[in-house]
Amino acid sequence: MAADNIEDPEAFRQRARSWIRSNLELMDRSVLAAALGGGASEETELAGIRREREIQRMFFDAGFAGICMPREYGGQGLTPAHQRAFNEELAGYEFPHRLQAPNFSPCAAVILDFGTEEQKRRHIPAILKGEELWMQLLSEPGGGSDVAAAQTTAVRDGDEWVLNGSKIWTTGAWWSDWGLCLARTNWDVPKHRGLTVFIFPLHREGVDVHRIEMLNGSKEFCQEFLTDLRVPDTDRVGEVDEGWTVGVRWMFHERMLYNSPLVTLPPGARFTPGSGSPADVARDAGVLADSHVRDLIGEARVLDIAGRELQQRIAQGVRSGRISDQGAAIARLFGGVAGARTRTIEFEIAGAMGGAWTDDDGAAAGLGVDFLMRQAACIGGGTTEMARNVISERVLGMPRERSSDRDVPFREVPRGPSAGARSR
Amino acid sequence: MLLEPTSDQEFFRENTAKFLSDQVPPGEIRRLRDDPDGFDADYWRRGAELGWTSLLVDEAHGGGSLSGQGLIDLTLVAYEFGRHAAPGPLLSTNVVASALSRAGGEEHGTVLDAVLAGTSTASWCFQERLAGLTAGALEIRVEGDELVLSGEKRPVEHAAQAAHLLVTGRSGDGATQVLVPAGTPGLTIRPMHTVDLARRFSIVRLDAVRVPLDAVVGTPGQAAEQVEHQVQTALVILCAETVGTMQRAFDMTVEWAFDRYSFGRPLASYQELKHRFADMKSWLEAGHAVADAAALAVESRAPEANELVSVAKAFVGQYGGELIQDCVQIHGGIGVTFDHDLHLFLRRATLDRALMGTPAEHRQRIAADLAPQEDR
Ligand SMILES: Cc1cc2nc3c(=O)[nH]c(=O)nc-3n(C[C@H](O)[C@H](O)[C@H](O)COP(=O)(O)OP(=O)(O)OC[C@H]3O[C@@H](n4cnc5c(N)ncnc54)[C@H](O)[C@@H]3O)c2cc1C
Numbered sequence: 001m002a003a004d005n006i007e008d009p010e011a012f013r014q015r016a017r018s019w020i021r022s023n024l025e026l027m028d029r030s031v032l033a034a035a036l037g038g039g040a041s042e043e044t045e046l047a048g049i050r051r052e053r054e055i056q057r058m059f060f061d062a063g064f065a066g067i068c069m070p071r072e073y074g075g076q077g078l079t080p081a082h083q084r085a086f087n088e089e090l091a092g093y094e095f096p097h098r099l100q101a102p103n104f105s106p107c108a109a110v111i112l113d114f115g116t117e118e119q120k121r122r123h124i125p126a127i128l129k130g131e132e133l134w135m136q137l138l139s140e141p142g143g144g145s146d147v148a149a150a151q152t153t154a155v156r157d158g159d160e161w162v163l164n165g166s167k168i169w170t171t172g173a174w175w176s177d178w179g180l181c182l183a184r185t186n187w188d189v190p191k192h193r194g195l196t197v198f199i200f201p202l203h204r205e206g207v208d209v210h211r212i213e214m215l216n217g218s219k220e221f222c223q224e225f226l227t228d229l230r231v232p233d234t235d236r237v238g239e240v241d242e243g244w245t246v247g248v249r250w251m252f253h254e255r256m257l258y259n260s261p262l263v264t265l266p267p268g269a270r271f272t273p274g275s276g277s278p279a280d281v282a283r284d285a286g287v288l289a290d291s292h293v294r295d296l297i298g299e300a301r302v303l304d305i306a307g308r309e310l311q312q313r314i315a316q317g318v319r320s321g322r323i324s325d326q327g328a329a330i331a332r333l334f335g336g337v338a339g340a341r342t343r344t345i346e347f348e349i350a351g352a353m354g355g356a357w358t359d360d361d362g363a364a365a366g367l368g369v370d371f372l373m374r375q376a377a378c379i380g381g382g383t384t385e386m387a388r389n390v391i392s393e394r395v396l397g398m399p400r401e402r403s404s405d406r407d408v409p410f411r412e413v414p415r416g417p418s419a420g421a422r423s424r
Numbered sequence: 425m426l427l428e429p430t431s432d433q434e435f436f437r438e439n440t441a442k443f444l445s446d447q448v449p450p451g452e453i454r455r456l457r458d459d460p461d462g463f464d465a466d467y468w469r470r471g472a473e474l475g476w477t478s479l480l481v482d483e484a485h486g487g488g489s490l491s492g493q494g495l496i497d498l499t500l501v502a503y504e505f506g507r508h509a510a511p512g513p514l515l516s517t518n519v520v521a522s523a524l525s526r527a528g529g530e531e532h533g534t535v536l537d538a539v540l541a542g543t544s545t546a547s548w549c550f551q552e553r554l555a556g557l558t559a560g561a562l563e564i565r566v567e568g569d570e571l572v573l574s575g576e577k578r579p580v581e582h583a584a585q586a587a588h589l590l591v592t593g594r595s596g597d598g599a600t601q602v603l604v605p606a607g608t609p610g611l612t613i614r615p616m617h618t619v620d621l622a623r624r625f626s627i628v629r630l631d632a633v634r635v636p637l638d639a640v641v642g643t644p645g646q647a648a649e650q651v652e653h654q655v656q657t658a659l660v661i662l663c664a665e666t667v668g669t670m671q672r673a674f675d676m677t678v679e680w681a682f683d684r685y686s687f688g689r690p691l692a693s694y695q696e697l698k699h700r701f702a703d704m705k706s707w708l709e710a711g712h713a714v715a716d717a718a719a720l721a722v723e724s725r726a727p728e729a730n731e732l733v734s735v736a737k738a739f740v741g742q743y744g745g746e747l748i749q750d751c752v753q754i755h756g757g758i759g760v761t762f763d764h765d766l767h768l769f770l771r772r773a774t775l776d777r778a779l780m781g782t783p784a785e786h787r788q789r790i791a792a793d794l795a796p797q798e799d800r
Contacts (some may be wrong), residue, residue, distance in 0.1 A: 005507050006451075130430065134433050150781075195635075215729055222572070232475065239510075279791070279794045279795035282795065283795065288795055291788070292789055294787070294791035294795075295506055295787045295788065295791070296782060297790070297791040297792040297794060297795060298734075298738065298787025298788060298789070298791045298794075299738075299787055299789075299793075301723070301731075301790045301794060302735050302738045302742075302786075302787065302790065304736045305714065305717075305731075305732070306710045306711075306713065306714045306735065306739045307716045309708070309710070309713035309716075309717040310706070310710040310713040310714070312713065312717075313427055313708070313709060313712065313713035313716070316427060320427075320428060322425075322427055322428065323782075329702075330705060330706050330709050333702060333703070333706045334706040334707075334709075337706075339702075358649070385699065387702065388698065388699040388702035388703065389695075389698070389699075389702075390702075391700070391702035391705050391706070392698030392699065392701050392702045392705075395691075395700055395705065395706065396678060396702075398681070398692040398693065398698050398699075398701070399689075399690065399692060399693040401695055
């Protein structure tokens, strides 16, 4: 698109600012923390989701949804600079945080990359209006890191496919509408060559969604059991048995996550638990004057800003082609490690309140639980070990690890005792 | 280093890189260990011709940048200095040249001309023991038509080789900066030891050193803002240089990991080492990103410049050291020998980490800005 057809980012920013100020409420941090930390009742949570859908619809009606998505599918056709301006203006205000990932990226991103025209016209506008919330169905009880080893199977039956198997660790599937699913369509070829991607509604016959309690009490994790689920061939994404072509881009979008220009994320907003910055924790724990604590506050800030700048560098490099798509793993690794370190810092600053607290302890309350969940930052979205594999092998070109599944029909690949957990 | 330099910037960087590879290869740096000056006058003059000293100086005063963003251009030179562990007073000459130009350029025109031409160098006497990044305790008094300076500065980069010293001190509550010619009575310069093979440092003592009033740079007592800008500039240069050392050590070690075999396979095939390389790569790229962000913030006078320079210095100071030490580890025994080149970069990174505030000091500065201790 010619540059002169595009609204100037500054004018856009002004327009966004005045719209945000007159239409949105300020973000209530405690509500956000409860939602992310699992402290909310099911009713409260569903009400929260309803409100987020509503805000998304308001974004859509005001011309702020899908800022970097094509106009023909209901987006604004603008640039990452516009998205950044919108993000900055949104700081401190409520926004649909649960609708960002995996809904816009990777799900909508994958549909945009590989969907048929009909799929894009049907789903992208619905996603932008907050009418459809999407989940990614990748991980399985048998393994998540080895994504291409999916065992959920789709068998063709005329114009339909019949799916059987199980997907797991899908965050928020119980309140979502649609799933993007990687399934095996051929067991007699090596693993990467027998996969196909499908989409289907999550609440229909053949899909059984179970909630799983996480160690912090949250029941956001879900497992889906697919039993003779019938999916029309028109709901296949990409070619039959070429699901890994889709999968590679899918992983890329997953690693870009909050750094994707398709995602709305005000600076300072976090998708991790905790309701305040380390400085807030120190103030509420009464240890702001302690010099060791101040060192920790500084360290957390260094990691935060270095991570932010790294994300921008990688995103810019990937856009211009200076950095390969695989480079997204660099930011994913840094984000995971820095996130885990920051949880430790907050817990340490909280002192005894990290172990026992009351609701009056402000930002210092509940950080022990966040500490228990610390490694989620290094597991969800693909583990940091896998990111390290990608960086060393794909970015630095080091020799691949030895594996027993290359050039072997998938059927013959050795599987551990824990892999068959397909029944309930 | 800039992810997307302009073609002018790329050409400029490559020129400096070629010159440094040619003039100061590792063998020459090793030789400089025994050279009292640490760099050769002709080398410096030729570097000045390449543009090393003029980027922060106004065109009206004989300087000029490539891109209109002189400090960003200078980070390319500093980065190459790091990649080559190059000799020479890059930080001090640029900070002094910039200060003279910003103060108007005319008053100290001949000094500035010589610094720009590289025919003489200037040093910045700023840091003191336990004074943090403040003007320090050095006292500058006005007495009639003279200024009287008393105090001690350390460490001062290449003070013994400099024709002029820009001394930062305090006048009552305000900061003052004065240009003192080498050899002025009352000035003593005592050499210090350092980890770097080519950089030289001294303790500069001023015992009631008297200079005429017009030796002042700027206005007496009102230099605080200028000093802050110099601190930011110095930190940007140090960070860019450190990122250069990280890049070089990393590249050398990746190459080594492919070439070195144990148990019949290259080191690069062991997952334990691959994962450490992946971590190092993430620190390296984050170092590039945060050092560039700091440079841009200072260049554009953004309100977050102060925080960003501290973040960058704390980050590259800490992770630069970790990265290069891990490179030493992956080299094994040869990594701790004088004959191997790796230590040249470890030395430069170690020096830069310690100058102008350690990572811990910068973390304290960051915390002070984020959370003023109102309830103390
Ligand atoms: C908060 C959160 C949200 C999530 N949301 C979703 C979601 O929405 N959709 C979805 O599909 N999944 C989701 N997941 C699942 C997540 O993607 C997987 O947990 C992850 O990919 C790891 O898979 P796994 O749990 O099967 O562990 P495994 O793959 O069994 O790995 C176990 C351990 O072995 C390591 N490992 C495995 N292979 C290698 C190797 N080759 N080299 C070195 N180390 C290795 C791993 O790093 C890990 O430490 C989520 C997880 C979390 C924590």
